[in-house]
Structures are given as C-alpha cells and as structure tokens.
Amino acid sequence: MKILQVLAAALLLAAPLTVAAQHSHKPGTAAHGHKAAGETHAHKSPHGGxxxxxxxxxxELVQQAGQVHVYLLDAKENALPLDRTTGTAMLLSTTGRTASVKLTPAGDHLVxxxxxxTTLRTAIVSLKANGSSLxxxxxxxxxxAKAGKALSAAYACPMNCEGSASTQPGSCPKCGMALVKKS
Structure with missing residues (x-):
C-alpha cells in the first residue's frame, strides 16, 4: 500500500500534460494555441475558482469547506450540462499524501x-464528457487557499440561479442578471 502511495505521489508531481489545445473565445476571431492542457491564461472564473x-x-476547480467543486465549461466559460459526465480527482496534500476521489453530479457541476x-497542494481532474477524455x-x-482565493463567493444572482456564485461582480451565467453582493 505504501508503494502505491509513493508511486501515486511521484506520478502526480511528475505527470506532464501534453495534450495540445486550440480554441477561439469569440466567433470570427483567430484561435490561439496553448502549450498543454491545464494551462492558465486570461480566463474569467465564473464560480470563483x-x-x-x-x-x-x-x-474550473473551486475549493469550498472540505469539498472540491468541478465545473465543465465551454469556450466562453459557460457551464455545460453534465449528461453522462463522470470523473475523478487525484488529490495531493501539503503533507505528501494522495487520495483519489470520485466526482459526483450536483446540479450543474461535480463535487x-x-x-x-487535508490541505490541498495539487489536484488532477480527469473527466469523461461528450465522448472526450479531459x-x-x-x-x-x-x-x-491562504490568499482567500476561491474559498467563498461574495456575489450571487438575485434570482438564486444555481451556479451563479462568484468572487467578483458580473452577470449570472444562467439568466444574465447582474450579480449582487452578498451581505
């Protein structure tokens, strides 16, 4: 069992993600290339993650009180329906422990x-969605987490639409109404 934990930790730390991705954010604009899946670049985080x-x-990965919430988003960062979407997350803690957890549907996201x-250091999310492995x-x-990023949403839709929570002002991804600051 200890060997499996060490192997999982080594894979988690050294696993290169080599899938290339290209997409466009606006119709009619040129696609931009990305070096690897999982790359960070100028994307908004509709749920504060x-x-x-x-x-x-x-x-999108959002950490909340002992849980991770995972949203599958399209090129415009809108949450997609999760029909037949399954997934797992490999979690690495700050103490070097690893755990593989099953993601289960919860409305418009997985949890x-x-x-x-556990204080998370790294998470690798693997999904099977729309015939693709992601x-x-x-x-x-x-x-x-120490900086307070992605821990709680300060804004939400006044219509209480599911998945509208955000750490910054904007509009609801479901109904389009302006998000309001929570009290």
Whole structure:
C-alpha cells in the first residue's frame, strides 16, 4: 500500500500534460494555441475558482469547506450540462499524501469530498464528457487557499440561479442578471 502511495505521489508531481489545445473565445476571431492542457491564461472564473484548459473545453476547480467543486465549461466559460459526465480527482496534500476521489453530479457541476484535515497542494481532474477524455492539473492550491482565493463567493444572482456564485461582480451565467453582493 505504501508503494502505491509513493508511486501515486511521484506520478502526480511528475505527470506532464501534453495534450495540445486550440480554441477561439469569440466567433470570427483567430484561435490561439496553448502549450498543454491545464494551462492558465486570461480566463474569467465564473464560480470563483481556478480555470484550466482541457482540450476544446475548460475545467474550473473551486475549493469550498472540505469539498472540491468541478465545473465543465465551454469556450466562453459557460457551464455545460453534465449528461453522462463522470470523473475523478487525484488529490495531493501539503503533507505528501494522495487520495483519489470520485466526482459526483450536483446540479450543474461535480463535487467530491476532500479527506478530513487535508490541505490541498495539487489536484488532477480527469473527466469523461461528450465522448472526450479531459484532464486538467491545478497546482499551488494551498497558496490560493491562504490568499482567500476561491474559498467563498461574495456575489450571487438575485434570482438564486444555481451556479451563479462568484468572487467578483458580473452577470449570472444562467439568466444574465447582474450579480449582487452578498451581505
């Protein structure tokens, strides 16, 4: 068992993601290239998390009170329906422990419990969606948590639309109304 944990940790730390991705954010504009799946670049985070490229899609990871929430997003960062979407997350803690957790549907996103007492350093999310296998690597999650990033949403839709929570002002991805600051 210890050998499997060491092997999993080594793979988690050294696994290069080599899938190339190209997409366009606006109709009629040229596509831009990305070096690898999971690359960070100028994407908004509609749910207050961290967004990574995964093929022609994006994956957003949000940390909340002992859970990770995973959103599958299109090229315009809108949440996609999760019909027959399945997934797992390989979690690496700041103490070097690894855990593989199953992501389960929860409305417009997937969720998994983080083992009690765990501070995440890295997560590799693997999804099977729309006939594609997708993966994204999220690193330095412990630094983001310390900075307060992605821990709680300060804005939400006044119509309480599911998936509208955000750390910054904007519009609801469901109904388009302006997000309001929570009290």
């Amino acid at each position: 961290t967004v990574r490229t995964a093929g022609k899609y994006h994956i 998994a419990a983080v083992p009690a007492g 993966s994204a690597r999220f690193e330095k999650l412990d630094a983001a």
